[in-house]
Amino acid sequence: MPDRLPKLVITFPQPNALVGTTPFNVTGTVTAPGMPEPVMINSVTVQVDAQAPIHATLKRISSKQLVEVTFSAAVHITGGQNPHSVTVTVASDSGTVTRSVSVIAGLTFVPVPPAVLIDFSLPQIEGVSLSDIVSRLQPLAGALAKQLSETPVIGKFGAANKILVGPNMLLTSTAQPMLRVGLWILDSNFPRQDLVAATKDFPLAQLTPAAAAACFALAPLLNPPSVGSEASVPPAELDVAGFALSIPTTTLQAILDVLKPDIVSQAASNHFTVKTATVRTSAPATVTTTISGSLPANIPMTATIRETLGVAQRSSTVLSKMPTVVSSSGSTSVGDDLDWFIGFLVPAIGLGLASLFVIADVGIGNVTGKATGILTDYLAALPPWFPFRNSSVPDDLQPLFPFPMAVLNFDSFGCTSNALVAAGSIGMTNRDQSMVAVSLAGASSFPNYSFGIESVYTARLTAFEPDNDRMTWQVSGSPLKHSFSTDPVFQAGSFPAEFPITLKTAPGHYTFTLSATGTETCASDASKTLSGTASKKVSVTVVKNQPPAEPAPKSEPALTASQKE
Numbered sequence: 001m002p003d004r005l006p007k008l009v010i011t012f013p014q015p016n017a018l019v020g021t022t023p024f025n026v027t028g029t030v031t032a033p034g035m036p037e038p039v040m041i042n043s044v045t046v047q048v049d050a051q052a053p054i055h056a057t058l059k060r061i062s063s064k065q066l067v068e069v070t071f072s073a074a075v076h077i078t079g080g081q082n083p084h085s086v087t088v089t090v091a092s093d094s095g096t097v098t099r100s101v102s103v104i105a106g107l108t109f110v111p112v113p114p115a116v117l118i119d120f121s122l123p124q125i126e127g128v129s130l131s132d133i134v135s136r137l138q139p140l141a142g143a144l145a146k147q148l149s150e151t152p153v154i155g156k157f158g159a160a161n162k163i164l165v166g167p168n169m170l171l172t173s174t175a176q177p178m179l180r181v182g183l184w185i186l187d188s189n190f191p192r193q194d195l196v197a198a199t200k201d202f203p204l205a206q207l208t209p210a211a212a213a214a215c216f217a218l219a220p221l222l223n224p225p226s227v228g229s230e231a232s233v234p235p236a237e238l239d240v241a242g243f244a245l246s247i248p249t250t251t252l253q254a255i256l257d258v259l260k261p262d263i264v265s266q267a268a269s270n271h272f273t274v275k276t277a278t279v280r281t282s283a284p285a286t287v288t289t290t291i292s293g294s295l296p297a298n299i300p301m302t303a304t305i306r307e308t309l310g311v312a313q314r315s316s317t318v319l320s321k322m323p324t325v326v327s328s329s330g331s332t333s334v335g336d337d338l339d340w341f342i343g344f345l346v347p348a349i350g351l352g353l354a355s356l357f358v359i360a361d362v363g364i365g366n367v368t369g370k371a372t373g374i375l376t377d378y379l380a381a382l383p384p385w386f387p388f389r390n391s392s393v394p395d396d397l398q399p400l401f402p403f404p405m406a407v408l409n410f411d412s413f414g415c416t417s418n419a420l421v422a423a424g425s426i427g428m429t430n431r432d433q434s435m436v437a438v439s440l441a442g443a444s445s446f447p448n449y450s451f452g453i454e455s456v457y458t459a460r461l462t463a464f465e466p467d468n469d470r471m472t473w474q475v476s477g478s479p480l481k482h483s484f485s486t487d488p489v490f491q492a493g494s495f496p497a498e499f500p501i502t503l504k505t506a507p508g509h510y511t512f513t514l515s516a517t518g519t520e521t522c523a524s525d526a527s528k529t530l531s532g533t534a535s536k537k538v539s540v541t542v543v544k545n546q547p548p549a550e551p552a553p554k555s556e557p558a559l560t561a562s563q564k565e
Helices: 130-149 209-216 249-268 339-354 376-380
Strands: 007-012 024-033 041-048 057-061 066-075 084-092 095-104 116-121 162-172 178-187 238-248 273-282 286-295 299-313 321-332 385-387 404-415 419-430 437-441 454-462 470-475 482-485 492-498 508-521 529-542
Touching: 007 084, 007 095, 024 041, 024 084, 041 066, 095 209, 130 162, 130 178, 162 209, 178 209, 238 249, 249 273, 249 286, 249 419, 321 376, 437 508, 454 470, 454 508, 454 529, 470 492, 482 492
Parallel strands: 321 404, 437 529
Antiparallel strands: 007 024, 024 066, 041 084, 057 066, 084 095, 116 178, 116 238, 162 178, 238 419, 273 286, 286 299, 299 321, 299 404, 385 404, 404 419, 437 454, 454 492, 470 482, 470 508, 508 529
C-alpha cells in the first residue's frame, strides 16, 4: 500500500553541493509505519553515477509509533563530468523507494558564503510545483538586480576591485521546502566561467548554478518561521512564506570600505583626518560604527555611534512591523561635542547606505546635524509592501488575486557577534483602487527660470505597479506626453521635467500643472484595471530668457491666458 512505503530524507549531500574528489559520507533517515504492523527496512544502498551500489550502515532508533533508521555510507567520485548523481535506494517489505541528488565534484574557485542570505520556507500547494514558483519569481529577482545595479554605492565597487553578484536562488529538499536567495561581494577577478553574464533584463552577473550551490553550502540553513505558524502576517488572505535573513558583519564592513573615500573627503572638509572606519555587531541588537583618525596638530580622536535595533509598526501600514533603529548614542574620545560627527560623517555613511535605494528621499535631516544613526535612514527606506502582477501567481490562484501584493512582517531584527539577523513572514493580499496612491516630489517654484532648464521630479507609488513599469508625465501648456520608468520593488520613479517657456516668453510669473499618470491592467483579466495619478502646481518666474546653447525648436507650444498670471 502506498501509505506504508518508507519515507526517505537525504540530509547530506544537499542538491548541487560541492563534495570534492575525496571520499564523503551520504547520510539520511528512513521512517515507516510502526506498531501494530511495523514495516521492515531490509536495506539502504547508495550509488554514485553508474558505480556499483554500496550498502549503507543502518542505525535503528527506538520508537513504538514509527520504524526509524539513520543511514551512512562512504562514497567516492572517481571521474566524469559535473554534475554527478548520488542515488539512495531503500528496500522494504512494503516496496522500494529511491531518491537522487546532483552534486559537484570540483570548481575553479574557492567557494565563499553569501554576503546577504535569505532563506524562505515555502508552502506546499496542491498541483503547483516549487520549480514553477521559482520561475515566476525570476522577474522580481531581475527587478532587484536592476535596482541594485543602478545604485551609487554599488557603482563604487569597481574602484575597490569588487563586484556584486546575484541574486541567485536555490531550492532545497528538506522536510519543509525552502528557497535560498543570496547575493555575493566578490573580487573583480572572479573566474568568468563560473559567472552567468549580466543581461538587459538581469543587469548583474550571477553565479552559475553549480557555483551558487557550492557557495550556499557554506552557509547553514537559517530557521525561518514555517508557513501558517503564529508568526504569519495578520490578517493576510494567504500566507506565502516565512523568511530568515542574515547579513554578515563582513558585508557591512565591505560596504563601509567602499564608502571610505567619501568619508575621508567629508571629514577632511571639517579638518579631521580619517585613518580607519570599522563596523561591528554584538548580541542581541547593537551595531557599533567607529571612525578613528586625528584632529589638527595630530591630536588623535575616535568617534563612535552605537545603534540598537528592533522592530516597530510603521505609521503608514497597519499590517506589519518593520526593522528600525530603536535608539542610538554617540561618543568621542576628545570632549563631548558630537556636532561635527553628526553633521558630517554620519550623513556620509548613512546616505551612502541609503543610496542602495536610488530614489529614496532620505537623509535630509542628517545634513542639518540631526542624524540619529548610521542605519536609521537605510531602514526607513525599506518598503513594507511589494505589489506585483498576478501573472507571477500560480494559475489557479490568479482569479482570487487580480492585483496581488506581498506584505512583510518582521518578528525580530537584531545581531549576533558576526551578523545582522532577522526573521518574519510574508503574506499575500489583494490591492484595490482605494489603496492606490501616487505623489509627486520636487521643486514647487523657480524664481529665475529660462528656456531649456530641467528639474528632476520623483513619483512615489503606493500599492501600484503600472503596466510595463512605466507612467507618463505632462505639463499644462504642452501637448506632449512623456513616459518614465518606475521601480516595481521600491515603488518610485523619477524624470526630468521642462516647462513650456520659449525664447519669446515675456518676463513674468507663470503657473503650470505637472501631472503623472499610470494604469495597471490585471494580467489574467484585462477588464480589471487600477489607475494612479498625481499633480503638482509649479510657479515659474521668468526674469530674462537667455539663448540656449543649441538652436531652439522651430515650433513651441503657446501659453494659455490662464497660465500667465
